[in-house]
Amino acid sequence: MEKPPRLLSSHLLLKNRVYEVTLNRALMVWKELQTKKKRVSGSIHNSLKVGRYCVPVSEILAVRETVDSRTKDHGRWQKMSQKPTEAYPYTFTVSYVERMRRHRWRCNDVTFYCADYTVCQQWVQTIRDQLSTLTRRPKHLLVYINPYGGKQQGKRIYEEKVAPLFSRASISTYVIVTEHANHARDHLKMDADLKKYDGVVCIGGDGMFSEIVHGLISRTQKDSGVDQNCTDEKLVPCGIRVGIIPAGSTDCICYATVGINDPVTSALHIIVGDSQPLDVCSVHHNNTFLKYSVSLLGYGFYGDVLTDSERKRWMGPVRYDFSGLKMFLTHNYYEGTVSFLPATDVSGTPRDKTMCRAGCSTCQHSGQLCSEDSQDCDDISNSENGSDWQIIRGKFLAINAASMSCACPRSPKGLSPAAHLADGTTDLIVVRKCSRINFLRHLLRHTSKDDQFDLSFVEVHRVRKFRFTTRNCDRLFGRICNDHPCSCNLSTATGTAMARSCPTPTSKWECTAS
Numbered sequence: 401m402e403k404p405p406r407l408l409s410s411h412l413l414l415k416n417r418v419y420e421v422t423l424n425r426a427l428m429v430w431k432e433l434q435t436k437k438k439r440v441s442g443s444i445h446n447s448l449k450v451g452r453y454c455v456p457v458s459e460i461l462a463v464r465e466t467v468d469s470r471t472k473d474h475g476r477w478q479k480m481s482q483k484p485t486e487a488y489p490y491t492f493t494v495s496y497v498e499r500m501r502r503h504r505w506r507c508n509d510v511t512f513y514c515a516d517y518t519v520c521q522q523w524v525q526t527i528r529d530q531l532s533t534l535t536r537r538p539k540h541l542l543v544y545i546n547p548y549g550g551k552q553q554g555k556r557i558y559e560e561k562v563a564p565l566f567s568r569a570s571i572s573t574y575v576i577v578t579e580h581a582n583h584a585r586d587h588l589k590m591d592a593d594l595k596k597y598d599g600v601v602c603i604g605g606d607g608m609f610s611e612i613v614h615g616l617i618s619r620t621q622k623d624s625g626v627d628q629n630c631t632d633e634k635l636v637p638c639g640i641r642v643g644i645i646p647a648g649s650t651d652c653i654c655y656a657t658v659g660i661n662d663p664v665t666s667a668l669h670i671i672v673g674d675s676q677p678l679d680v681c682s683v684h685h686n687n688t689f690l691k692y693s694v695s696l697l698g699y700g701f702y703g704d705v706l707t708d709s710e711r712k713r714w715m716g717p718v719r720y721d722f723s724g725l726k727m728f729l730t731h732n733y734y735e736g737t738v739s740f741l742p743a744t745d746v747s748g749t750p751r752d753k754t755m756c757r758a759g760c761s762t763c764q765h766s767g768q769l770c771s772e773d774s775q776d777c778d779d780i781s782n783s784e785n786g787s788d789w790q791i792i793r794g795k796f797l798a799i800n801a802a803s804m805s806c807a808c809p810r811s812p813k814g815l816s817p818a819a820h821l822a823d824g825t826t827d828l829i830v831v832r833k834c835s836r837i838n839f840l841r842h843l844l845r846h847t848s849k850d851d852q853f854d855l856s857f858v859e860v861h862r863v864r865k866f867r868f869t870t871r872n873c874d875r876l877f878g879r880i881c882n883d884h885p886c887s888c889n890l891s892t893a894t895g896t897a898m899a900r901s902c903p904t905p906t907s908k909w910e911c912t913a914s
């Protein structure tokens with residue numbers, strides 16, 4: 401492939417050594433000219449070889465000029481440990497993403513010393529020009545902080561770890577610290593002037609993310625004239641991106657999308673404009689819309705754990721372990737009928753060995769699955785009307801729909817390890833009534849390498865829609881656990897980014913009680 405032409409090339413001083421520094425539209429590279437003693441850190445993933453560093457322009461956060469070793473910014477990010485020699489009195493500092501191990505990102509600064517003021521200015525201006533061409537980067541963000549989630553550290557996490565990075569990247573923010581549950585949802589639904597923002601940032605856990613998703617999707621449907629109660633109507637995808645800064649108890653949506661629960665990593669993904677579409681399921685009861693779900697919808701064990709754990713919020717994150725143990729000992733089961741429409745037109749299965757990650761080819765293809773005029777969507781409707789529905793009757797300990805892996809640090813594989821983030825399907829996991837010891841075996845497999853579906857009392861299906869009808873309809877929806885990671889907080893087990901996520905309502909399923 402042809403190399404992009406050089407925009408700039410200069411000999412600049414860095415840590416008292418002379419480097420050849422070059423910039424093209426894609427990369428900034430600096431290479432040491434005198435390498436008597438190689439003392440370059442190998443910690444940067446971006447480096448091509450010792451003494452040569454390479455940073456994609458897309459991962460440069462900012463550049464700032466420094467005159468006479470006094471930077472214009474006096475932030476904590478400044479690392480001006482060495483004084484410029486007299487021959488190189490003009491400096492500029494580049495902040496960029498340093499990729500560490502295990503999906504962790506950090507902001508690193510490198511300061512270059514120039515002999516000539518014009519050269520210094522040229523570098524600053526050319527890098528800024530290149531950054532201004534990156535149109536996916538947000539400039540204005542609406543930030544909601546839940547001061548109540550997780551260990552109640554949301555405000556501190558935002559102020560100490562995230563806000564300085566947003567300010568470094570010249571992102572303007574409008575920050576709302578929520579005052580009560582559903583504050584963010586209602587503000588997004590009714591009041592927020594979304595045209596002013598390039599994205600919404602959620603500082604909190606999965607419950608808070610769910611609030612924001614509900615606010616945004618409901619607003620989008622209302623603005624587009626879509627009736628949420630009608631199961632046959634196609635949902636209109638939500639155009640605005642949502643960033644997650646993990647500050648909850650389990651943060652499984654962040655973990656499953658970014659691969660790590662780390663506020664700095666998530667903030668950096670937001671700054672560089674990364675995005676990952678997510679499936680959104682809608683849940684209905686008797687032709688009435690109940691909820692949206694992007695991660696786990698659980699009935700039975702997981703719903704019971706959530707219901708119980710909400711009453712014990714004062715315990716902090718450990719409440720999930722406590723309630724998990726309690727529900728495990730209670731060993732409730734539920735009788736009813738599960739009917740589902742299998743996703744027969746997709747390539748993968750829930751038993752695959754690969755985990756879905758950003759850039760997954762299956763999700764890229766399926767992202768357009770239910771776009772307007774899609775033939776595939778018509779095929780799905782035809783199947784519904786036909787006889788493709790399958791039925792399971794019996795007594796169940798748990799009925800779960802995982803629209804993503806639902807992985808979290810305590811259960812790194814998650815509830816359904818091969819579930820896709822945006823393929824328009826959900827993995828339906830049915831755990832039939834079994835002995836307590838067998839159920840424990842199933843739960844323990846969420847934390848081990850063993851296949852949690854390879855048990856006679858567990859069934860897993862990749863589906864487009866499903867229905868659950870209990871024998872006792874009254875109890876049905878009181879026990880649904882929606883968009884909540886309690887699944888990852890079982891008595892035995894223990895999730896950027898944020899998740900940089902863009903809700904795309906590509907699949908729908910319904911629960912009906914009759």
Ligand SMILES: Nc1ncnc2c1ncn2[C@@H]1O[C@H](COP(=O)(O)OP(=O)(O)OP(=O)(O)O)[C@@H](O)[C@H]1O
Nearest residue numbers: 549550578579580604605606607608648649650651
């Ligand atoms: N100011 C507030 N006071 C009380 N509750 C709030 C407030 N703001 C948001 N909430 C509610 O707090 C609930 C829990 O928040 P969040 O998801 O951030 O933390 P968590 O439950 O500890 O973490 P996780 O969902 O990852 O387990 C959410 O359902 C949200 O509706």
